[in-house]
Amino acid sequence: MKNTGYLRLDWARSHMPVSANIRETFLKEKPLKGIRIGMALHVEAKTGVFALLLKEGGAEVHMASCNPLSTDDSVVKSLKDDYGMDVHAKKGETEKEYYEYLYRVIDSEPDVIVDDGGDLVKILHTERKDLLKNIIGGNEETTTGVNRLKVMEKTGELKFPMFDVNDASMKHLFDNRYGTGQSALDGIMNATNILIAGKNVTVVGFGYCGKGIAMRMKGMGARVIVSEVDPIKANEALMEGYSVMPLAESLKISDMAVTATGVKSVIPLESMRNAKDGIILSNAGHFDNEIDILSLEKGSTSVEQVRDYVKRYVMKDGRSIYIISDGRLVNLAAGQGHPVEIMDMSFAIQALTAKYLVEKHKELKPAVYSVPEDVDIHVAELRLRSLGVDIDTPTDEQIKYRNSWLEGT
Ligand code: NAD
Ligand code: ADE
Numbered sequence: 001m002k003n004t005g006y007l008r009l010d011w012a013r014s015h016m017p018v019s020a021n022i023r024e025t026f027l028k029e030k031p032l033k034g035i036r037i038g039m040a041l042h043v044e045a046k047t048g049v050f051a052l053l054l055k056e057g058g059a060e061v062h063m064a065s066c067n068p069l070s071t072d073d074s075v076v077k078s079l080k081d082d083y084g085m086d087v088h089a090k091k092g093e094t095e096k097e098y099y100e101y102l103y104r105v106i107d108s109e110p111d112v113i114v115d116d117g118g119d120l121v122k123i124l125h126t127e128r129k130d131l132l133k134n135i136i137g138g139n140e141e142t143t144t145g146v147n148r149l150k151v152m153e154k155t156g157e158l159k160f161p162m163f164d165v166n167d168a169s170m171k172h173l174f175d176n177r178y179g180t181g182q183s184a185l186d187g188i189m190n191a192t193n194i195l196i197a198g199k200n201v202t203v204v205g206f207g208y209c210g211k212g213i214a215m216r217m218k219g220m221g222a223r224v225i226v227s228e229v230d231p232i233k234a235n236e237a238l239m240e241g242y243s244v245m246p247l248a249e250s251l252k253i254s255d256m257a258v259t260a261t262g263v264k265s266v267i268p269l270e271s272m273r274n275a276k277d278g279i280i281l282s283n284a285g286h287f288d289n290e291i292d293i294l295s296l297e298k299g300s301t302s303v304e305q306v307r308d309y310v311k312r313y314v315m316k317d318g319r320s321i322y323i324i325s326d327g328r329l330v331n332l333a334a335g336q337g338h339p340v341e342i343m344d345m346s347f348a349i350q351a352l353t354a355k356y357l358v359e360k361h362k363e364l365k366p367a368v369y370s371v372p373e374d375v376d377i378h379v380a381e382l383r384l385r386s387l388g389v390d391i392d393t394p395t396d397e398q399i400k401y402r403n404s405w406l407e408g409t
Contacts, residue, residue: 022382035112039063045068067329
């Protein structure tokens with residue numbers, strides 16, 4: 001019997017047809033030959049398949065996790081034992097270990113960075129400036145990491161080109177929306193075993209992730225309430241048929257709330273103090289600071305682990321607040337991360353963008369770059385092909401019409 005991690009990698013690989021197509025080219029052409037890649041991603045089966053794809057493309061890969069709770073230890077074991085991969089990650093690593101593992105990846109002196117959330121880039125620009133000159137560039141996977149990079153670009157502090165993988169259509173339209181929609185519910189249900197139908201659920205933030213969570217919660221029969229700070233997003237939520245109200249109001253009547261904003265303390269202690277007794281709070285945003293758990297802990301008379309992934313905080317007035325996975329992103333900390341086919345597309349974008357970076361880095365400046373449109377389109381076409389779905393091609397007359405401003409009728 002093969003070990004669990006090996007089987008999980010195998011299962012993921014066999015459901016990643018877009019990556020399989022790219023693998024054929026990578027094995028033949030070795031576009032990453034001689035390139036050392038330092039990665040910090042959620043280390044689980046799909047990510048393992050991606051790391052192996054980069055290796056198959058000729059790269060030397062060194063990997064750590066971008067979150068202390070998202071690692072699948074069985075996959076780490078298989079990557080090390082069966083594939084000889086250099087991986088530094090374990091589920092439940094302490095903050096000290098988390099950084100120690102990132103330092104180990106950085107100590108490998110990478111040429112290319114593949115980051116998720118921006119911590120590798122931060123360390124390189126603060127504590128390991130000596131290595132900046134070696135780096136030809138990198139990719140960033142998620143909204144929070146891209147937000148950090150854009151601040152660095154604006155202040156002139158970014159020292160190498162970084163591709164905004166999140167911004168690719170084949171990434172955020174599917175990963176953030178359908179991926180988080182399905183996997184956040186998977187994590188919440190796995191953690192709680194609670195019925196969603198008939199519950200009042202607040203979704204905090206109606207961006208790409210929030211839209212996916214709201215859509216799937218509604219599909220499971222929840223009455224969804226959206227809380228937002230952006231009036232345009234609030235209007236979108238209303239037109240989707242959700243209630244919209246300030247967080248402090250919605251928590252008073254909600255059975256659950258899920259945050260997906262990428263912003264700190266969007267559920268502050270004050271709102272928790274007035275929340276419905278027994279409310280279950282979780283977070284799907286990148287960092288664990290969206291729910292102010294530190295203040296909650298200080299304001300509680302007791303904290304108790306009541307299920308594998310759930311803690312109960314009892315407040316001074318006797319009210320209980322349940323928190324899933326310490327406010328770490330619920331789909332990975334209490335679930336299995338995004339569905340395999342979703343990560344197939346996100347990692348296909350990553351792999352082709354890494355190839356593009358290696359080919360074009362001499363033409364790039366220290367800046368945040370969009371993924372080239374042909375990469376996005378190529379991944380979209382490969383995905384359709386893998387599903388056996390054909391689409392139409394515009395006629396020459398239609399192309400001419402689209403490119404003209406004189407023809408109206
Ligand atoms: P987004 O920018 O599309 O949406 C964020 C939304 O939050 C915006 O509409 C913004 O107006 C809203 N917001 C900001 N502050 C708020 C507040 N105080 N109250 C209510 N709403 C507020 O971002 P996104 O792509 O949806 O990503 C959200 C977070 O999820 C990021 O941290 C991102 O990195 C992370 N993410 C997680 C996963 C996952 O697997 N769990 C996947 C993709 C992205
Ligand atoms: N699995 C691996 N990386 C992931 C990510 N960024 N989001 C969700 N699931 C993942």
